[in-house]
Amino acid sequence: MRPDSSHTAAAAAWQGRSVLVTGGLGFIGSTLARRLCDLGAEVTVLDSLLPQYGGNRYNINGYEDRLHIDTSDLRDSAALEGLLNGKDIIFNLAGQTSHLDSMHDPETDLAINVIAQLRLLEACRKRAPKVRLVYASTRQLYGKPLVLPVDESHPIDPVDVNGINKLSAEMYHLLYAKVYDLSACVLRLTNTIGPRMRIRDARQTFVGIWIRQLLEGRPIEVWGGEQLRDFNDVEDVVDAMLLAAIDRNLPPVPFNLGSDEVISLVDLAKLMIELHGSGDLVVTPYPEERKKIDIGDYYSCYDRFRSASGWQPSRSLRHSLQSTLAYYGENLCRYA
Amino acid sequence: MRPDSSHTAAAAAWQGRSVLVTGGLGFIGSTLARRLCDLGAEVTVLDSLLPQYGGNRYNINGYEDRLHIDTSDLRDSAALEGLLNGKDIIFNLAGQTSHLDSMHDPETDLAINVIAQLRLLEACRKRAPKVRLVYASTRQLYGKPLVLPVDESHPIDPVDVNGINKLSAEMYHLLYAKVYDLSACVLRLTNTIGPRMRIRDARQTFVGIWIRQLLEGRPIEVWGGEQLRDFNDVEDVVDAMLLAAIDRNLPPVPFNLGSDEVISLVDLAKLMIELHGSGDLVVTPYPEERKKIDIGDYYSCYDRFRSASGWQPSRSLRHSLQSTLAYYGENLCRYA
Numbered sequence: 001m002r003p004d005s006s007h008t009a010a011a012a013a014w015q016g017r018s019v020l021v022t023g024g025l026g027f028i029g030s031t032l033a034r035r036l037c038d039l040g041a042e043v044t045v046l047d048s049l050l051p052q053y054g055g056n057r058y059n060i061n062g063y064e065d066r067l068h069i070d071t072s073d074l075r076d077s078a079a080l081e082g083l084l085n086g087k088d089i090i091f092n093l094a095g096q097t098s099h100l101d102s103m104h105d106p107e108t109d110l111a112i113n114v115i116a117q118l119r120l121l122e123a124c125r126k127r128a129p130k131v132r133l134v135y136a137s138t139r140q141l142y143g144k145p146l147v148l149p150v151d152e153s154h155p156i157d158p159v160d161v162n163g164i165n166k167l168s169a170e171m172y173h174l175l176y177a178k179v180y181d182l183s184a185c186v187l188r189l190t191n192t193i194g195p196r197m198r199i200r201d202a203r204q205t206f207v208g209i210w211i212r213q214l215l216e217g218r219p220i221e222v223w224g225g226e227q228l229r230d231f232n233d234v235e236d237v238v239d240a241m242l243l244a245a246i247d248r249n250l251p252p253v254p255f256n257l258g259s260d261e262v263i264s265l266v267d268l269a270k271l272m273i274e275l276h277g278s279g280d281l282v283v284t285p286y287p288e289e290r291k292k293i294d295i296g297d298y299y300s301c302y303d304r305f306r307s308a309s310g311w312q313p314s315r316s317l318r319h320s321l322q323s324t325l326a327y328y329g330e331n332l333c334r335y336a
Numbered sequence: 337m338r339p340d341s342s343h344t345a346a347a348a349a350w351q352g353r354s355v356l357v358t359g360g361l362g363f364i365g366s367t368l369a370r371r372l373c374d375l376g377a378e379v380t381v382l383d384s385l386l387p388q389y390g391g392n393r394y395n396i397n398g399y400e401d402r403l404h405i406d407t408s409d410l411r412d413s414a415a416l417e418g419l420l421n422g423k424d425i426i427f428n429l430a431g432q433t434s435h436l437d438s439m440h441d442p443e444t445d446l447a448i449n450v451i452a453q454l455r456l457l458e459a460c461r462k463r464a465p466k467v468r469l470v471y472a473s474t475r476q477l478y479g480k481p482l483v484l485p486v487d488e489s490h491p492i493d494p495v496d497v498n499g500i501n502k503l504s505a506e507m508y509h510l511l512y513a514k515v516y517d518l519s520a521c522v523l524r525l526t527n528t529i530g531p532r533m534r535i536r537d538a539r540q541t542f543v544g545i546w547i548r549q550l551l552e553g554r555p556i557e558v559w560g561g562e563q564l565r566d567f568n569d570v571e572d573v574v575d576a577m578l579l580a581a582i583d584r585n586l587p588p589v590p591f592n593l594g595s596d597e598v599i600s601l602v603d604l605a606k607l608m609i610e611l612h613g614s615g616d617l618v619v620t621p622y623p624e625e626r627k628k629i630d631i632g633d634y635y636s637c638y639d640r641f642r643s644a645s646g647w648q649p650s651r652s653l654r655h656s657l658q659s660t661l662a663y664y665g666e667n668l669c670r671y672a
Contacts (some may be wrong), residue, residue: 106454118442156492171500205583
């Protein structure tokens with residue numbers, strides 16, 4: 001959504017719309033919820049605020065009076081059915097994101113990423129059959145890339161329980177779209193960065209913990225370092241989600257997001273240090289525990305979604321890192 | 337396992353082996369359990385005997401004193417851990433098989449076909465890390481074939497909740513094999529027929545209800561009729577499972593079973609009537625409720641498993657139908 005005219009059109013599309021954002025106090029969810037408020041939508045955010053996940057009340061700082069917050073758990077189907085009343089659009093972002101946690105506690109990952117998703121879809125089918133659903137899936141389900149860039153025809157071969165469960169959930173969304181005429185769109189996100197991401201640990205993205213290390217004056221700890229990755233700015237991801245929500249004619253297939261900027265982890269760390277103006281990094285071998293779920297190089301082809309929706313990322317990696325560093329420079333105590 | 341010599345070798349391999357068969361009072365599970373007893377294995381069958389599934393005590397008629405029966409539910413992880421003690425091999429056949437039930441009650445399908453499977457794998461990892469697992473998956477996860485015959489490189493696109501859940505379970509098995517060095521093999525079964533299949537309704541296979549209709553003097557009710565299918569005799573499937581269990585060097589990838597005999601549904605019904613010596617069939621349009629989860633023509637390519645293991649089916653469709661009709665001619669009252 002680059003030119004002003006499309007931005008104006010987008011605002012008209014959202015005025016007064018009743019929207020639910022699951023995981024809406026998390027990193028991407030809160031950024032989306034804030035944008036939706038600015039566009040005039042009536043926004044409800046659902047977030048259980050469980051401490052090990054990305055929810056943080058400070059993420060909606062300044063917007064507390066402009067949206068409704070519900071801290072029910074997505075696994076609670078009774079709460080869900082009430083929440084769906086009158087909703088036009090659901091952005092379904094709630095999830096367990098840590099690959100390592102999914103291996104240590106696979107049943108919790110299953111409960112959040114699959115059982116709760118199925119309950120949400122069942123509730124939509126029964127209580128809100130006209131709703132538009134946008135589901136945030138992940139590049140994690142491709143596993144270790146066989147060819148690069150990875151497009152949607154790449155074989156699916158998750159390297160962890162999280163990838164298997166996210167695949168199930170997106171398949172449920174697309175199945176319910178086909179069988180029950182629910183309207184659903186699936187976006188497979190790559191690494192997303194920006195203000196409001198979890199930086200307490202690496203549960204959401206390793207960049208989070210790097211930001212914290214840098215701002216706390218500790219060396220950035222890089223595992224391996226030569227692995228290539230692509231990154232989307234969170235505002236570009238929000239653009240993609242808004243487009244996906246508005247266009248009900250998008251086919252019920254998964255769409256990759258992605259970026260044209262690809263960078264090695266060690267170069268990313270160096271760029272962060274350069275932008276911060278100081279800092280250090282230490283490269284250590286990839287930890288044994290994580291080796292079996294490492295995917296090597298990864299970057300996406302997002303041509304399918306660009307062709308279908310016109311979306312393309314417009315914020316540079318440099319811009320994303322600058323805005324992220326600036327945000328945490330001011331708000332570190334709210335997140336660390 | 338065609339020649340006598342390999343049969344003798346197989347018997348030596350099984351003598352005294354401690355084996356668990358989940359779903360072991362069901363159609364394929366009980367046929368496998370009986371064969372394992374004959375080969376000298378120490379067999380435990382786990383089967384919750386829930387009435388809507390395939391378990392039937394009569395399936396082990398004559399073998400009651402030669403195996404141990406446990407009617408715990410696979411979803412009960414406490415029961416599971418005790419059962420695994422000292423087991424060499426687990427044939428993991430327990431599952432919800434009805435495509436239609438999986439749409440009407442998706443959460444039960446998820447509980448049995450995914451949650452319980454994950455618990456079994458976690459229990460194996462903790463209590464029986466040296467065990468060999470053979471998981472019975474299904475061709476259902478391919479969805480509507482794009483090319484025929486369907487080999488393992490065919491895209492995965494389940495048309496129902498059951499297909500999505502079976503995919504998750506097989507991915508869990510293969511993931512645990514790769515990450516935790518559990519030894520696991522996944523077989524994707526096509527339509528399997530033979531004595532002891534469920535004939536009360538079409539929950540396990542439509543051929544079951546056809547057998548019942550024929551033997552009760554009612555017309556066979558064929559939906560559509562032109563759809564092509566392949567069928568494996570249950571004894572050929574048991575052969576495949578025994579091979580998969582013994583050869584720990586098989587790669588941790590899914591293997592199709594399948595048959596070289598492909599037949600349309602209407603021709604299958606006619607063949608059954610011919611073999612029975614009487615009967616009638618009525619062709620009706622495909623029911624609206626099932627249309628969206630119909631897959632059209634399907635038959636498998638089983639070259640990957642043939643190359644890897646030497647398996648190929650040796651019982652003709654005619655033989656399978658004859659043995660099945662003979663079995664239910666004698667035992668109809670135990671199953672109808």
